[in-house]
Amino acid sequence: LDEPLxxxxxxxxxxxxxxxxxxxxxxxxxxxxxxxxxxxxxEAAVAGLGVAIAPEPLVAEDLRAGRLAAPWGFKETPAQLALW
Structure with missing residues (x-):
């Protein structure tokens, strides 16, 4: 909790x-x-400005490339990612 959220x-x-x-x-x-x-x-999270919450599919490539880390893993929520 020491990092900006x-x-x-x-x-x-x-x-x-x-x-x-x-x-x-x-x-x-x-x-x-x-x-x-x-x-x-x-982009702010990749730049090291703090910790972010995001859907796993949107950060999968950054995780694989080592640009982001998921220290607490991922949890399913009722939130949905939608495009329009």
Whole structure:
């Protein structure tokens, strides 16, 4: 929890939900910069500006290439990735 938690305006519940799933008090979360688009969030994480939550398929290549790490793995949530 010492790293800034990057977040998106489209999914403000992501970190509080993660905290609840991991028995962490959401008040202990230290938010970093917020982004309007998931793409910018991921670019900020690759640049080392903080920790991000993202769907596994969107970061799989960055994980394989070593640009990102998933220290806590991935957990299924009711959230859905949609394009329109």
């Amino acid at each position: 990057l977040h998106t305006t489209s999914r403000p519940q992501a970190w509080p939900s993660w905290a609840q799933q991991n028995a962490i008090d959401a008040k202990a979360l230290k938010y970093g910069q917020g982004f309007e688009h998931l793409y910018y969030l991921l």
